[in-house]
Amino acid sequence: LSMAGRGRGRGRGQMTFNVEAVGIGKGDALPPPTLQPSPLFPALERRAAPLPGGEEGEYMLALKQELRRAMRGLPYFVKPGAPRRDIERYSDKYQLSSPVDSAIDWNPDWRRLPRELKIRVRRLRKGRTTSLVPKKYVALDKEETIKKLESLEKKEEEVTSEEEEEKEEEEEGKEEEEEEYDEEEHEEETDYVLSYFDNGESFGPDSDDNGDEAVY
Amino acid sequence: MTQAELRLCSLLLQEHFGEIVEKVGNSLLRTGPRPLRLLVGDTGLLPDQVKKALCVLIQHNLVRYEVQPRGSVEYEAQSERILRILRYPRYIYTAKTLYGDPGELLVEELLLHGHLPMSCAVARVADRLTETMEEGKTMDYTEVSSTFVRLADTHFIQRCPIVPESPQSTKAPPPPAPALAIDEKDMYVVPRLSLVGKGKRRHSCNEEEEGEHKAKRQKQEGGTSETPPDDGIYWQVNLERFHQHFRDQALVNAVASRMDQTSSEVVRTMLRMSEVTTASGASHTQPLSSNEIFRSLPAGYNIGKQVLDQYLALLADDPLEFVGKSGDSGGGTYTVKVTWGPGASWAPRSLFPHPSLILLLLHRFGSRCARIFRLLLRKKHLEQKQVEDFAMIPAKEAKDMLYRMLSENLVSLQEIPKTPDHAPSRTFYLYTVNVMAAARMLLHRCYKSVANLMERRQHEMQENKRLLDKSQRVEAILASMQATGAEAAQLHEVEEMITGPERQQLETLKRNVNKIDASENQVDETIFVLESFIESTTKRP
Numbered sequence: 078l079s080m081a082g083r084g085r086g087r088g089r090g091q092m093t094f095n096v097e098a099v100g101i102g103k104g105d106a107l108p109p110p111t112l113q114p115s116p117l118f119p120a121l122e123r124r125a126a127p128l129p130g131g132e133e134g135e136y137m138l139a140l141k142q143e144l145r146r147a148m149r150g151l152p153y154f155v156k157p158g159a160p161r162r163d164i165e166r167y168s169d170k171y172q173l174s175s176p177v178d179s180a181i182d183w184n185p186d187w188r189r190l191p192r193e194l195k196i197r198v199r200r201l202r203k204g205r206t207t208s209l210v211p212k213k214y215v216a217l218d219k220e221e222t223i224k225k226l227e228s229l230e231k232k233e234e235e236v237t238s239e240e241e242e243e244k245e246e247e248e249e250g251k252e253e254e255e256e257e258y259d260e261e262e263h264e265e266e267t268d269y270v271l272s273y274f275d276n277g278e279s280f281g282p283d284s285d286d287n288g289d290e291a292v293y
Numbered sequence: 294m295t296q297a298e299l300r301l302c303s304l305l306l307q308e309h310f311g312e313i314v315e316k317v318g319n320s321l322l323r324t325g326p327r328p329l330r331l332l333v334g335d336t337g338l339l340p341d342q343v344k345k346a347l348c349v350l351i352q353h354n355l356v357r358y359e360v361q362p363r364g365s366v367e368y369e370a371q372s373e374r375i376l377r378i379l380r381y382p383r384y385i386y387t388a389k390t391l392y393g394d395p396g397e398l399l400v401e402e403l404l405l406h407g408h409l410p411m412s413c414a415v416a417r418v419a420d421r422l423t424e425t426m427e428e429g430k431t432m433d434y435t436e437v438s439s440t441f442v443r444l445a446d447t448h449f450i451q452r453c454p455i456v457p458e459s460p461q462s463t464k465a466p467p468p469p470a471p472a473l474a475i476d477e478k479d480m481y482v483v484p485r486l487s488l489v490g491k492g493k494r495r496h497s498c499n500e501e502e503e504g505e506h507k508a509k510r511q512k513q514e515g516g517t518s519e520t521p522p523d524d525g526i527y528w529q530v531n532l533e534r535f536h537q538h539f540r541d542q543a544l545v546n547a548v549a550s551r552m553d554q555t556s557s558e559v560v561r562t563m564l565r566m567s568e569v570t571t572a573s574g575a576s577h578t579q580p581l582s583s584n585e586i587f588r589s590l591p592a593g594y595n596i597g598k599q600v601l602d603q604y605l606a607l608l609a610d611d612p613l614e615f616v617g618k619s620g621d622s623g624g625g626t627y628t629v630k631v632t633w634g635p636g637a638s639w640a641p642r643s644l645f646p647h648p649s650l651i652l653l654l655l656h657r658f659g660s661r662c663a664r665i666f667r668l669l670l671r672k673k674h675l676e677q678k679q680v681e682d683f684a685m686i687p688a689k690e691a692k693d694m695l696y697r698m699l700s701e702n703l704v705s706l707q708e709i710p711k712t713p714d715h716a717p718s719r720t721f722y723l724y725t726v727n728v729m730a731a732a733r734m735l736l737h738r739c740y741k742s743v744a745n746l747m748e749r750r751q752h753e754m755q756e757n758k759r760l761l762d763k764s765q766r767v768e769a770i771l772a773s774m775q776a777t778g779a780e781a782a783q784l785h786e787v788e789e790m791i792t793g794p795e796r797q798q799l800e801t802l803k804r805n806v807n808k809i810d811a812s813e814n815q816v817d818e819t820i821f822v823l824e825s826f827i828e829s830t831t832k833r834p
Contacts, residue, residue: 125656128811133386138811140382147405148309153349155313155342181345188456188525190351191358191366191470193329194344 152182294322294372297740302375304747309378310349313338317346321356321370328365353407354529358470366470377532379743379817384535388449394422395440400449400530408453408527411441415488423492431491438488448534448569451480453527484523537568539821544629548615552607555596559604560615562589563629577617583624598624649819650703650731653738661686662694666726669704674723695724702727702734729830736823743816750809757802764799767791 128134148154184198299322307315320335321327327335333343347368350356355375358368381404389397398418403409409417415437422432444450454473541564549557566589567578587601596604605627608616620626647670655663665684669675675683681691698704709721754761767790774784791799 123656123659126652128808128815134811134814136389137382137386137814138807140385141810141814144381144385144401144405145308151405153310153314153352153407155311155345155349157311157313157342181348185348185352186525186527189471189473189527190348191360193366193469194348194351196341196344196348 295737295740297737297744298372298376299323301740301744301747302370302372304744305375305378306355308747308751310346313342314346314349317343318350318355318370318375321368322372322375326359326367326369328361328367332368360468360470360472364469374532376740376820379813380532380821382814383539383817384530384532387535387538388444391449392440392443395437396444398422399437399441399444403450403528403530408529410521410523410525410527411438411484412486412488412521412523414528415441416490416492419490419492420494421492423494431494434488434490434492438486442483445481445483445528446569448481448531449538450528451531451534452482453529455525455527484526486522536821536825540825544615548608552611555594556604556608558591558594559586559601559608560629562586562591563616563627565589567629577619577628580619580626580628582622582626586627587624647728649822650735653735654698654703658694658697661690662698665691665694666698666703669724669726674707674725676721676723680724699724703731705730729827732823732827736820736827739816739820739823743813743820746809746813746816750806750813753802753805753809757798760795760798761802763795764791 181196181198187195299319302322303315303319306318310318316336316338317332320332324335329340329343329347332347333340336343338346347356350370351358354371356368356370358366360366384404385397385401388400392399395418398421399414402414402417415434418437419432419434422437423430426432441450452475454475456471456473541561545557545561545564548560563578563581563586566581566585570579583598583602583605586605587598590596590601602625605616605618605625609618609627615629617628618625619628651663651666654666661684665680665686668680668684672679672683677692677695680686680695681688684691686694695704699706703726704724705727707723707725708715709723710716711719711721767787770787771784774787
């Protein structure tokens, strides 16, 4: 019965409901079909209303910007670690260490966190590079030598040696000094152990590694 | 979660916590709760980076964890909470209006750090306040402490769930993650601490004190073995309470605009008295007697008891029913009606989405479109022809507007068949406004807007990065020169390093960024109204 209007071309654009009810009269031109996505920035038909000003608005604006600035400086803003250089440069030894990926800059309450998340806490000490050297020398003896030998053996695989050392540290239990030593250690990554450096008086002619060379 | 929400969460995380945290948060938001190793795989980050990010997110209550039955720990992002970052300025400002500078800074510190022990928060705020005071003056801890207590008493801050006391059993291995919990009754209990001290300044010029200070500081930061007296007790901001405050404020404003200042003060007093006794989601406050209300009116209001009673009667009689009379004891007991879903018989103007929707139409489509919309709101259902007649708009134009609104989901078509076979020629087609759908649509649009605003703002900053860096360097040079007492001529020379056009460019940039930031704040206000409306409507049984 009412299916008679099925054929194409006989009354183009027929709908299942009576279009007059929604107001499309007979013979009214329908808008052309859309052939492309709508423009990215459609033209503004009318301007937006101005923002309400006032003391409250101004203060909140200042707060917002201040908050943004402050949060960038907090340790919660996780910066990616310095990219690994392709070539190890001499100057690296003397540069202040960049943030180490595997360390966390603040001391969360680990009791409140899942155990699997625990990572090394980086000590935020000022002037540590200068104050540590004499301290270290005094305290560490055999332990250090052994460790040094071990690490020098595995010198090619820098990354793994770090991790190994780290694991060792963790297993043995962290002491303040050991931890500092560790930081110092893999930050430097040089051929020379810092504590052996500089003071000619403190060390005799037999340095551990150069046993092969003849001593004159 | 909609794409718009996801995108906005992403931007907020990136802006406040950096890209690593953003990547982790994103992964959790898009794919749902997962354990650590899957996260590492997904994000392609180093395990330690992911762990760090999770620590940060958990610290700020943006991610929670749950131990699964098989022992693994799953992490879940709290998208709603992430969106609240947008509202931080409003929380801080509110705290300032209620509790002054100490209140403002306490809330700010708690928001910046996620959660803190009281001792820590008080110390930090005292230090910050001391910085702003005159030379030689310091802020005492007691003033800050008392503000802290007031914030806790009025529930604006609350205690975090605590680590359970585990029995010392060596047999059972410790759980992979602590099950934190807290009793409702303990949430606002402030521990008895005797926090004694004064704020410290960060001295920049006095050399002697600096040395002394540094030693003290190193002792403090270098891992002190002394545990604070409130170890393990952490505090966080209670966002819901602030939201309740915003709603109360809107209600008071509505009363003020409908009646007068004094009536709004009466309502405000009643709300203040019921602050902590009204359960969230309750429809009424607890009944308050007129005597109690009279005693609690703010000091400046010298209205007689009888006058108060008259006001209460007026409020109760008002057809909008802000206040309801619940009994006669104590001079008459009254409650304030605090729900405002579509079922509520009153509609404080700023709490319903209608004004926002109407404004949207007004600005986007014009006043005639807005007129049609308001008409439909009033009349509920109208046919095409009726719309044209009532709105006094020519057919062609009315049609066009109705279709536009239809395509934006602001209005919908309702079919009313006259005959059982639903024949189109014998069916009524009525236009109607589905407020809920419209509100959702507008909310979605708001999220998109804020995300767009943020991206644009970041783009503007990026475009001008070189100039901004230069400007910062010049500032730094000027500052150091001034500190060492340079002459005006030298300072001027340095200032000249930034040319006139560059200054102009910086000015324009600043103006644009400010405008965008202010807009973000503005849109968040609308987001609050819409979210509250949708939440309260979906909550009712």
